[in-house]
Amino acid sequence: xxxxxxxxxxxxxxxxxxxxxxxxxxxxxxxxxxxxxxxxxxxxxxxxxxxxxxxxxxxxxxxxxxxxxxxxxxxxxxxxxxxxxxxxxxxxxxxxxxxxxxxxxxxxxxxxxxxxxxxxxxxxxxxxxxxxxxxxxxxxxxxxxxxxxxxxxxxxxxxxxxxxxxxxxxxxxxxxxxxxxxxxxxxxxxxxxxxxxxxxxxxxxxxxxxxxxxxxxxxxxxxxxxxxxxxxxxxxxxxxxxxxxxxxxxxxxxxxxxxxxxxxxxxxxxxxxxxxxxxxxxxxxxxx
Amino acid sequence: xxxxxxxxxxxxxxxxxxxxxxxxxxxxxxxxxxxxxxxxxxxxxxxxxxxxxxxxxxxxxxxxxxxxxxxxxxxxxxxxxxxxxxxxxxxxxxxxxxxxxxxxxxxxxxxxxxxxxxxxxxxxxxxxxxxxxxxxxxxxxxxxxxxxxxxxxxxxxxxxxxxxxxxxxxxxxxxxxxxxxxxxxxxxxxxxxxxxxxxxxxxxxxxxxxxxxxxxxxxxxxxxxxxxxxxxxxxxxxxxxxxxxxxxxxxxxxxxxxxxxxxxxxxxxxxxxxxxxxxxxxxxxxxxxxxxxxxxxxxxxxxxxxxxxxxxxxxxxxxx
Amino acid sequence: xxxxxxxxxxxxxxxxxxxxxxxxxxxxxxxxxxxxxxxxxxxxxxxxxxxxxxxxxxxxxxxxxxxxxxxxxxxxxxxxxxxxxxxxxxxxxxxxxxxxxxxxxxxxxxxxxxxxxxxxxxxxxxxxxxxxxxxxxxxxxxxxxxxxxxxxxxxxxxxxxxxxxxxxxxxxxxxxxxxxxxxxxxxxxxxxxxxxxxxxxxxxxxxxxxxxxxxxxxxxxxxxxxxxxxxx
Numbered sequence: 127x128x129x130x131x132x133x134x135x136x137x138x139x140x141x142x143x144x145x146x147x148x149x150x151x152x153x154x155x156x157x158x159x160x161x162x163x164x165x166x167x168x169x170x171x172x173x174x175x176x177x178x179x180x181x182x183x184x185x186x187x188x189x190x191x192x193x194x195x196x197x198x199x200x201x202x203x204x205x206x207x208x209x210x211x212x213x214x215x216x217x218x219x220x221x222x223x224x225x226x227x228x229x230x231x232x233x234x235x236x237x238x239x240x241x242x243x244x245x246x247x248x249x250x251x252x253x254x255x256x257x258x259x260x261x262x263x264x265x266x267x268x269x270x271x272x273x274x275x276x277x278x279x280x281x282x283x284x285x286x287x288x289x290x291x292x293x294x295x296x297x298x299x300x301x302x303x304x305x306x307x308x309x310x311x312x313x314x315x316x317x318x319x320x321x322x323x324x325x326x327x328x329x330x331x332x333x334x335x336x337x338x339x340x341x342x343x344x345x346x347x348x349x350x351x352x353x354x355x356x357x358x359x360x361x362x363x364x365x366x367x368x369x370x371x372x373x374x375x376x377x378x379x380x381x382x383x384x385x386x387x388x389x390x391x392x393x394x395x396x397x398x399x400x401x402x403x404x405x406x407x408x409x410x411x412x413x414x
Numbered sequence: 415x416x417x418x419x420x421x422x423x424x425x426x427x428x429x430x431x432x433x434x435x436x437x438x439x440x441x442x443x444x445x446x447x448x449x450x451x452x453x454x455x456x457x458x459x460x461x462x463x464x465x466x467x468x469x470x471x472x473x474x475x476x477x478x479x480x481x482x483x484x485x486x487x488x489x490x491x492x493x494x495x496x497x498x499x500x501x502x503x504x505x506x507x508x509x510x511x512x513x514x515x516x517x518x519x520x521x522x523x524x525x526x527x528x529x530x531x532x533x534x535x536x537x538x539x540x541x542x543x544x545x546x547x548x549x550x551x552x553x554x555x556x557x558x559x560x561x562x563x564x565x566x567x568x569x570x571x572x573x574x575x576x577x578x579x580x581x582x583x584x585x586x587x588x589x590x591x592x593x594x595x596x597x598x599x600x601x602x603x604x605x606x607x608x609x610x611x612x613x614x615x616x617x618x619x620x621x622x623x624x625x626x627x628x629x630x631x632x633x634x635x636x637x638x639x640x641x642x643x644x645x646x647x648x649x650x651x652x653x654x655x656x657x658x659x660x661x662x663x664x665x666x667x668x669x670x671x672x673x674x675x676x677x678x679x680x681x682x683x684x685x686x687x688x689x690x691x692x693x694x695x696x697x698x699x700x701x702x703x704x705x706x707x708x709x710x711x712x713x714x715x716x717x718x719x720x721x722x723x724x725x726x727x728x729x730x731x732x733x734x
Numbered sequence: 735x736x737x738x739x740x741x742x743x744x745x746x747x748x749x750x751x752x753x754x755x756x757x758x759x760x761x762x763x764x765x766x767x768x769x770x771x772x773x774x775x776x777x778x779x780x781x782x783x784x785x786x787x788x789x790x791x792x793x794x795x796x797x798x799x800x801x802x803x804x805x806x807x808x809x810x811x812x813x814x815x816x817x818x819x820x821x822x823x824x825x826x827x828x829x830x831x832x833x834x835x836x837x838x839x840x841x842x843x844x845x846x847x848x849x850x851x852x853x854x855x856x857x858x859x860x861x862x863x864x865x866x867x868x869x870x871x872x873x874x875x876x877x878x879x880x881x882x883x884x885x886x887x888x889x890x891x892x893x894x895x896x897x898x899x900x901x902x903x904x905x906x907x908x909x910x911x912x913x914x915x916x917x918x919x920x921x922x923x924x925x926x927x928x929x930x931x932x933x934x935x936x937x938x939x940x941x942x943x944x945x946x947x948x949x950x951x952x953x954x955x956x957x958x959x960x961x962x963x964x965x966x
Contacts, residue, residue, distance in 0.1 A: 161526045163533075203715050209706060216709065225658060226705045228473075232655055233698030242693065292837070297822050297833050304820030305504045306784060309808030309837040309885060346651075350537055353530050361526070388545060395538045402527060403519050 128261045139268045141375020142275040147283065147348050148355040148367040153294055156299045156362030159317040160210060160223045164231030164346025165327060166351060167238070172198050172328020173335035174238055174342075177247050185335040187252065188268075191332055195325050202324025206317045214316075231345075239342040271333055278329065279368055286364070295319055298361060318396040340398030354398045360408025371409070432576060434568045445568040447680060449640050452579040456633040457667075458660040459586050460626040466667030467590065468622040471525045474516065474532030477539050478627045481635025482508040483644040487528045487556040488549060490639070497562045499529045501635035508631025509624050517623040518593035521616055536654075540646045555645020559638045571640045578636055580631050583673070589625070590669055594618055602667075655697050656683065662704045665711030674712050735760045735889055735921055736781070736812075741800075743773070743780050743945075749908050750776045751787070752945045758889065762844070763915055763922045765932045768942035768964045774925045775817060777942065778891050782814035783807040787811035813887035817894040817925075823867040827858055830866055830877050834907040835883030845884050849920070851880040873904035874909045876944045877911065890914065896931070904928065913936065927959050 134323025151165050162168070172194055181188035209230070213223050219271075251267040286292040298305045298315050306312060334348060355374055374394065381393050400407065436445060450566050464470040486504035489495040495503070516705065517533055520528045543550045589595050596653050597613045609615075638644045647653075656679055664675025686693050704711065737757040743751035750773045755892045758764045767901065768774050779785035781792055783804035799807050802808040831851060835844045852859040855876040861869065866877060876933050877893060882890060892911065896904040914920050917937070926932035939956060941948040941964050948964055 155526075161529070163529075163850050196526065209702070221465070221529070222705050222709065224473075224529055225662065226469065226702055228658070229655070229698045229701030229705065231696055231698070232651065233702060234693035235697065236692070240691070246674060267897065293829070293833060294836065296825065299837075300666065300822040300824055301820045303816065303818070304822055306804040307782070307808070307814055307816060307883060308819060310833075311803070311805040313803075343686075352532060353534060357530060359529070374899045391538050391541045395534055398517075398531070398534060399519060402523065402531065406523050 128382060131262055132161075133174065133378060135262060135264055135384040136268075138372065139264075139272060139337075139375070139378035140378065141372040142272050142353055143330065143337060144351055144375055145368045145371035146275055146278060146326065146333060147369050148352045148359070149364060150323040150325075150330065151280075151352045152356045152359070152362055152364055152367045153323040153326065154319060156364070157295050158210070158298075158316050159220070160212070160213070160214070161220075161361075162225075162227050162323075163224050163349075164227035164234065166347070166349030167231045167234045168198070168201075168327045168345075169348055170238060170330070170340070170342060170345040171201075171234065172324075173249065173331035173340050174242055176326075176332045177249050177335065180243070180245075180249065187250075190318075191329070194372065195328055196333065196351060198324045199321040200327035202320040203317050203323070206320035210320065211313065211316070221335075227370070235345065237343050242342065244341065245338045248290025248334060248338075249340065251336055265297070267336070271337060274333065278326070282346030289316060290375035291315070295385070314345065315325075323344055331380070354394050356408075358401050358408060363408060366408050403414065415518045429580075434613055436572055442568045444652070445572045447684070449568075450533050451676055451680040452631050453637050453674045454660065454680055456579060456582045456636075457630055457711050458657050458664075458672035458676045459583065460630045460633070460636040461502050461657060462664075462666060462668075462672040463586055463589065463622060463640035463659045465661065466671075467595065467602070468619050468626075469525070469598070469602060470521065470619055471529040472532045473529050473654075474512075475627075475630055476649060476657060477532075477536030478508050478512050478630040479634040480539060480648050481511060481643070482631025483648065484543075484556070484634075487559045487638040487644055489554060490560045491558070492549070493723050497560065498641045501639070504635035505628040505632035509628035510733070512613065512627040513620070513624045514633075517620055517627075521619050521623060522581060536649065540649050541705060543649075551645070553646055555643060555647075556638070556645045559642050559644070561642065561697075562639050564720040571583065575636060575640055578632075584632070585629070588670060589622070598622075598707055603718045652694065652697075655694070655701065659697060659701050659704075663699055666709075667712030668711075668713045672710055677711070690713070693723045735762075735795060736738055736923070737791075738777075738781065738791040738793045739793075741780060741787050741792065743776050743785060743787045743850050745776075745785075745937045750945050753790070754942070754945070754947055755924050756905065756940055756947065756950075758921060759919055761919050762938065763924065763936040765936040765939045766923065766925045766942060767929060767932070767964075768948075769941060770927075774942055775893055775944040778814060778893050778923070778925060781807075782812060782891060784816075785813070785932070789966070802949070805837075808885055808887075809839065811839075811886065811888040813882040813885045814888050815878050815890070815892045815895065817897060819874055821866045821874055821881075824865065826865055827877055828862040830881050831858075831862075834881035835886070839849055840884060840886040840926050844884070847884050847886060851883050852911055854883075855880055872899050872906065875899065875903075875907055876910070879907075879914075883914065887920075889921045889923065893925045894927060896926065896928050896939050904931070906908050908932075908935065929958050933958060933961070 147169060151162055151166070154162050175194040175197055176190050179193060181185065185193070195223055209226060210223060213219050213226060216222065234392040252270045254265040255266045257264045257266055257269060286296055294305065294310045294315050297308070297310060298312060302312060355370045356367050358374065359370030377393065377397065378390050381390055432448070435448070457475060461475040464472050464475070482504040485507045486500040489500045489503060490497060499544035516532060518529045538716065544552050562571065597618050601615060603615060660679045661676055662671045662675070664673065665671030686696060689696055708714070738754060738756040741751050741754040742749065754777060756867050766774050766777065766862060776785055780787045783802055783806070788803050794810060796851055797810065799810065815939055822833065827961065831848060835841060835847065840847070857873060858876055858880055861873065864868060866874060879892065879895065894910065895907050899907065911922065911924065912935050924932055924936070933953060936953055938952050939948065939961070941961060943964065
């Protein structure tokens with residue numbers, strides 16, 4: 127019982143981190159229908175920049191994060207402007223963007239490897255100490271992480287609901303010709319969407335880097351988890367991604383407890399298959 | 415008609431050269447490279463059949479090859495089954511497993527789901543291999559898998575793989591020019607029109623999926639008997655990228671493209687080794703550059719040159 | 735207000751418009767007739783930037799707009815109501831109308847335009863919080879027209895507004911368009927298959943056939959059967 131409760135708590139924590147990982151993926155897909163197969167390394171880059179500023183220049187955590195996010199936003203915009211934008215204008219863009227981002231992912235992963243070396247890094251925790259409630263024990267750091275994730279999710283949903291740019295992004299996601307007819311600049315919104323998604327993804331990399339280890343290759347593992355989550359929650363649905371991330375985080379924690387960590391992957395795969403067969407639009411997704 | 419003939423002549427010339435090559439002072443190393451070329455061009459050609467013709471956006475074909483390789487390796491090593499049986503069995507097992515577990519669920523869905531599902535499938539295989547260490551050798555892999563025949567040398571393996579290469583390419587050529595192949599070209603060019611002709615997309619794609627995974631699995635079988643070992647590194651990112659690069663470099667959706675691409679990559683990869691740790695960086699950059707700036711690949715380059723030459727010739731001969 | 739000259743338009747290799755010229759004067763209602771698939775919708779799409787023309791000139795308020803991206807044309811005060819509606823189906827009626835006021839120049843007058851839309855289509859006021867995916871065909875058509883009005887437009891191009899609607903709903907939509915013209919003095923370019931109704935409200939008509947303008951007439955000079963005959 128004690129073990130189970132502790133597993134569930136840690137499942138919730140990793141689930142909320144996976145949610146931020148999945149958000150960037152689902153935002154890009156929802157608006158532009160590009161499936162970013164270079165997603166993982168984007169998160170890794172965000173984390174590495176923060177790590178570098180923290181440990182080499184001694185910049186405090188908050189400005190280091192902000193600087194890194196500013197870099198991610200401009201990087202996202204550049205990637206859209208100079209690679210995705212021309213590819214989207216060609217036939218067969220759906221798969222050529224997939225292959226391109228895969229190639230770019232490998233390229234960037236190895237650039238990170240060349241620049242920072244293969245050694246494992248980690249971003250220091252935000253707060254020390256642990257919270258004890260009965261037999262449940264949670265690190266304050268993890269409490270802080272969950273708090274941050276909640277703030278990020280709330281901020282994003284407010285952004286999509288109430289700002290002009292956020293509404294335009296939702297409009298483009300639902301109908302591109304409709305958006306053109308009301309005078310939305312599609313190129314600009316796509317560019318901003320990539321900037322936003324890269325920022326969120328970079329931020330999720332930073333959060334994951336404080337909880338888990340960091341090396342140039344770990345992004346692939348994060349990304350594939352993100353893939354399963356967004357499919358589970360329905361491609362392009364942000365609320366679906368959050369729910370799916372929590373569910374899968376819990377499943378992962380329970381499976382690790384009872385069967386061992388080695389079975390986590392096959393279980394994710396089987397769950398993924400079941401969802402695809404029964405409800406390809408995802409658990410919360412409205413359309414396929 | 416003239417240009418068809420010179421192309422045909424060139425192809426025959428190349429084939430004759432490959433046939434005579436072991437007697438033209440080939441070293442054991444270059445024969446080894448040719449064997450790799452035969453096998454990888456089959457993997458690439460089958461992948462291209464899915465991706466370039468049938469529009470099945472699979473990312474798991476290296477996994478198919480590994481399933482075939484492990485099946486043949488285990489059968490030959492642990493049970494002593496002779497190679498002329500292990501290779502077809504490897505193909506059939508791969509096709510059955512992959513078509514049931516991936517093809518049936520994935521092909522009803524749209525493009526991106528296929529890419530996701532196949533990638534995650536291939537990603538699950540290494541952890542399965544570690545789970546079944548007693549049979550598959552885990553991270554160490556399988557070694558000293560029996561060759562095609564006892565006492566086989568490189569020349570023997572060379573010719574067996576060459577014959578296999580010819581047979582598979584002939585099959586693919588026939589498919590591309592068969593009603594099924596035509597149906598795919600129709601689907602690619604106009605989905606609605608193809609529906610009007612009564613093309614059942616799901617069934618046609620499933621057929622290609624089954625056949626293509628069969629041939630890829632058999633190529634895996636050829637691989638282990640020709641080279642003697644297989645390990646989870648086959649499922650790593652590098653072979654995956656190399657094969658994608660072969661298809662993209664050669665020209666997606668063309669018959670000769672992946673074969674040309676395989677030749678360039680297999681022989682070029684040896685030069686790439688000089689780049690050491692930068693190898694994967696260069697490979698990633700190569701794929702990005704081709705997709706962004708030269709989506710037609712080498713084949714398109716040939717067509718452009720041919721066009722120019724023809725125009726030049728036409729200009730010289732006055733029109734009557 | 736709108737001057738189109740020698741417009742050529744292609745769908746890949748297929749030429750859809752051949753040297754089309756057309757004028758719409760300030761405050762006019764102009765109807766565009768012609769058989770299906772002969773280039774009426776393509777002409778509207780070319781004007782509003784969704785289907786850029788290959789050759790020719792489109793001048794709007796004296797400014798060349800041919801080949802500009804769609805959003806820049808909307809910003810100049812030209813609204814297009816597509817036949818397919820293209821609503822944002824997972825948003826409410828109100829959210830769709832707000833998005834209609836996306837161009838900067840439409841923001842300050844958002845309230846006034848919203849009141850006008852609800853005045854013309856009282857039904858939309860009742861359903862303002864309903865998701866667009868749950869609307870009937872006629873209501874969705876009203877949202878599409880309303881969304882176009884929200885952009886503070888000076889020329890409204892309406893593509894087959896009555897298509898697929900019940901007879902009663904058709905009348906309601908035609909009445910609304912007439913009302914928009916009378917109360918706002920809106921310049922309107924309309925494509926319609928219901929020749930009788932469209933003819934009644936327009937000042938001039940064009941007939942487009944095989945991608946070319948077959949004839950142009952003032953309303954007084956033309957009969958319904960002359961237009962119908964021209965279809966065959």
